[in-house]
Amino acid sequence: MDNINNNKQQPQQKKQKWFFSLVFSLLLSTILIIISVSMSSTSTKFYNRAYVQTPRPRFVEQQLQVVSTSSEKIPRLAYLISGSTGDGESLKRTLKALYHPRNQYAVHLDLEAPVEERLELARGPTMVTNTLHAAAILFKEGGDWDWFINLSASDYPLVTQDDLLHVLSTIPRNLNFIEHTSDIGWKEYQRAKPVIIDPGLYTVQKSDVFWVPEKRNVPTAYKLFTGSAWMMLSRPFIEFCLWGWDNLPRIVLMYYANFLSSPEGYFHTVICNAEEFRNTTVNHDLHFISWDNPPKQHPHFLNVDDYQRMVDSNAPFARKFGRNEPVLDKIDSELLGRIADGFVPGGWFNNKRNSNLTAPNHAVANTSELKPGAGAERIKRLITGLISAEDFHAKHCI
Template sequence: METSKAQKKKKWFLPLVLSLLLSTFLIFITVFTSSSSASRLYKAHVRNDIPHFVESKLKVSDTNKDPVPRLAYLISGSMGDGESLKRTLKALYHPRNQYAVHLDLEASAEERLELVRFVRNEPMFEKLGNVRVVVRANLVTYRGPTMVTNTLHAAAILLKEGGKWDWFINLSASDYPLVTQDDMLHVLSSIPRTLNFIEHTSDIGWKEYQRAKPVIIDPGLYSVQKSDVFWVTEKRSVPSAYKLFTGSAWMMLSRPFVEYMVWGWDNLPRIVLMYYANFLSSPEGYFHTVICNAEEFRNTTVSHDLHFISWDNPPKQHPHFLTADDYQRMVDSNAPFARKFGRNESVLSKIDSELLGCNADGYVPGGWLSTGANANATLPDYTIKNVTTLRPGPGAERLKRLITGLLSAEDFHAKQCT
């Protein structure tokens, strides 16, 4: 009986053991393959799920490879500046460059329309198409942030419509060149196009208490009538998220930096703009603060505004109006621009004849422009030659001395954003 039971037990025990072994093997295989598949699926999921941000598609443009650079100018003015603006524009004109001209809303509609007619009807501009009027004029308040927004507006227009250019230069109708554009382009062709000429310092001194801590409101941000800024009674602390810099409102900025300011793939330009919206004389600090707090641009600065300006010592709110008494100092400064000039100031004619060689129409002849044998030719008779042909003169030597001195100075790098 017991033998029979033992035999029956053996019959079912062996299949049970085999089935358990088979089940264990299958479970092992299942777990191994599942974990391996899950691992592959997880890796594939992670690899394919990397987010594609718009910012990753935006980058600073490569610098232009043309041997001769191109400049983009903003020339701005206000009520009564129309004729001065036209004169400055002609003295600065070169077919390689791009120009935006702007009369603010304080100028009458007739004066602004006259500027539009002038640009449309001037044969040279019509022929080459590189001058544009900012027809949607801005209200610009002196010492207010609307001066900054006007500069950004013009820069955006020139980025959109001006093709390839290398530097952006902001001027007013009371500025005037001391060198020809052939001189400028000749000297600038030999330096890196990533450089930004922007006079700056972090030693803001008295400006901390008189400009950084007070809060001002610019009526130009919301009104159609120009009026002076006004102060709010409350004070604010100096920013701790970034360091403040100050300097000249006149500058020559590289295209990469202008794109950074306008396209805005980094939030720093917008944050700082919001702060400077309530800052007195914000054009003297906004661009400077952004460039010196941006990692990719802080080592591109040259602390000079490329201007001759006659100030009191210590400086007052306005510089002196320049006259013939300042002529030699202007020349000796080696600067390419000077300000500020009164309307129809007689020294401008001296600059035209002795430094620029302006013709009767107000243009500065160069390698690109010839009147042929007819010295009294009118504009339609002008022959536009190869626009990369430059004919630099004595102004190029002066400007070269200035630029070479700035870039070779022992403390050049030490002055960058300090």
């Protein structure tokens, strides 16, 4: 009998449990719906208020704007000078020829250079990443400057810094002197499509790059440009390359990480695909360079026979010079007024001191006083001719 009663009670208990579960679920669902509707109403009111106050969403990128150029009458320059093993003395000579207390300098010697050479010079980073890293250091440590110039130990100035600063004080500071062209020719098949791995990115010693058998397509999202690896870039453009607030510099940098001779294309491609900078280009690298005919990968070394052509070019820099090349002494004496192991004299010098000093800051009189000479006239002819040419605007990024 007990078994019969138990059997009757079990279905009833199951029905009760099912009923209570259903009621609990309905109550819980009702509560959740009420809460969600209430929150939706509140959030909608908040959204409406926010929409009226700020009709467009605000992103971090909108706060990153192109910096304005300096308002100082005389500009300031930031130099990166790079070298390798055995270049210590050449770098010191170039530094002394370029020194001016208004400027900032980052000097790089790669890890193959002897410790003694690296200890005598402040180190920076290499290649395109070296240039960007050095620019970032100069932003952080170098204060305000207006143009960034990259040189090597085999470069040398043909004018004084007073000459150069005097002429640059008369032109817009958003101009970028970068030799460029979209006609990449043979480079499309020999440099753009091949993929390489550069051991220099992760090993201490230099070695040849590794070539990947597969080829890649030329990018379609942006147009490739090529040109000289030597340039004078404006501060706003350098900051754009470092911040990359529209992703273009980072995307292009990833592409050129597997590109042979990337310094001959990275900055050119970025500037000519950036709407805010493509019309700021001046198609010249401010260098005198003598190429073999037909051109080889590297220009030939300059000597005394090239001296007059260097002067006639009106360029402020020349390359490529061998170590202790005699023509450098001729440039020092006839163009720069520099004595052996000294600094190039200028308006910043205390007249009571001579230029052959190991600590030039002790002789600083007035960094805003310039004494331009014949070199200023040569640079003026070059730059005036470039930016006043009838086809100047037509030559932007073609």
